Amino acid sequence: MIAGVLKEKTGETRVALVPEIVKQLVRQSVTVWVEAGAGAQAFYPDEAYTEAGAVIKPAADILQQADLLLGLGLSDHHIREAIPEGKTLAGIFQPLYNTGLMQKAATRRLTLFSLDTIPRTTRAQSMDVLSSQANIAGYKAVLLAAYTYSRYFPMFMTAAGSIAPAKVLVLGAGVAGLQAIATARRLGAVVEVFDTRPAVKEEVMSLGGRFIEVEGAADASQAGGYAVEQTEAYKRRQEEKIADSIAKADIVITTAQIPGKPAPVLVTRAMLERMRPGAVIVDLAAATGGNTALTQDSSTVQHNGVTIIGNSALAATMPVDASKLYARNLFNFLQLIIREGQLAPDFEDDIVQGACITRNGAVVNERVKALGSLVV
Known part of the structure; x- marks a missing residue:
């Protein structure tokens, strides 16, 4: 399985994965591709990623070939045009405020995991972005x-x-x-x-x-x-x-x-x-x-x-520490959707359910559906 990390949209200084977390994913048989300069604004140079086991790739290759795209936010352009249909993404997408964008993601059959909707329970504390x-x-x-x-x-x-x-x-x-x-x-x-x-x-x-x-x-x-x-x-x-x-x-x-x-x-x-x-x-x-x-x-x-x-x-x-904390939250969540180096979400898990916003061409998160009355 390939996990890809792209540069964030303009104005965002944080990065989804830091080198120390890349190293842990590589140990779990996950291939990590990182766009050149993705961590630059958070002071994580490309060399640090390659030393941790990541491969530096162009954005086009990551978008087309990565099985899982990791980030913080999403732009309307990404949803409508850049990201191929059927991809799986994990990040902070603010679905309760962006119901229209979630509808577009569902239409393109994207599977979105938004970590800001994870239930705030004791078990989920380590993933609480x-x-x-x-x-x-x-x-x-x-x-x-x-x-x-x-x-x-x-x-x-x-x-x-x-x-x-x-x-x-x-x-x-x-x-x-x-x-x-x-x-x-x-x-x-x-x-x-x-x-x-x-x-x-x-x-x-x-x-x-x-x-x-x-x-x-x-x-x-x-x-x-x-x-x-x-x-x-x-x-x-x-x-x-x-x-x-x-x-x-x-x-x-x-x-x-x-x-x-x-x-x-x-x-x-x-x-x-x-x-x-x-x-x-x-x-x-x-x-x-x-x-x-x-x-x-x-x-x-x-x-x-x-x-x-x-x-x-x-x-x-504070992009250095903010990225480190976010990457650790993300890594802990990935343990619920990756098995033996492959993408295998357990949709019966309450944390996975809470984070999953769109799947199989539909908005599946109950809170988002209730807000937008969305029907595909």
Whole structure:
């Protein structure tokens, strides 16, 4: 079996496989082909791949002859034209937001395994690409905020006077939020945290954050670690609590997302008007609309002295470690679909089922079908 790794689309610095994982696949009798320069932006040169046992090949050869194509994302061009019909792919395809693209993949009889839909269970932790990449994003969000912010993070006592510590508000205490809390605390900030899931309060407090409680949250225990839709009454109470905290905040890190839906707007224009000049917001949910009323994806907006940074691709700013973690997640998943060096997915396995989006000319993932009502 040949596993192929292509260069990612423009702007993506990560690579699906790193040399140390190539070496492990080769030991399992898998032939690995890598497009020239595929790992260059993540600082993995072609020579490192060849030393690990991979073969450097042109993209055309990989597309035509590889049995399994490994990557991070997919472009519409890849689905419609470049990838031959019947191929198997594994990556992060965001199928809950790209139902139309998934339909096209089904029409071309592509078998897609999207690692971002793997069930977030204990058994699947080693394959959880969302967590490994979100951890980096939460860390970098705080560093980006600190770089942009016009004041110190920690408290300073000097002969010229005292500097109060920065007040950081984190909206959403998932993996990215928890890492943001830990990083902000290490930098000396005072941290408040809001999340609709009361169950995360203990984790927040263990990291040194103050948890903001709002009564009456909908049960999110079956949502796989994500936020869920809330009642209008709860949203009103939530808005009041956030408004009080955001008026005092110097830094706001927002991370809240709901699978298959636009990100909830937690920071309204009225809240932005109350923030102090010089405050900074880093919105990690920008790709799905953002958690503020003025967020623009991949852009920085200035509003009344408040800087709003929309960036949902912060993991790609640390491509060496991000690629290493992703490749390890991918390798662990491949153990479920490769047997004795051959592609042999066990479609009865709950993790394989959860990751499989299209197969045999149809969209087979129930969550994606429910969102798009897709019929081939």
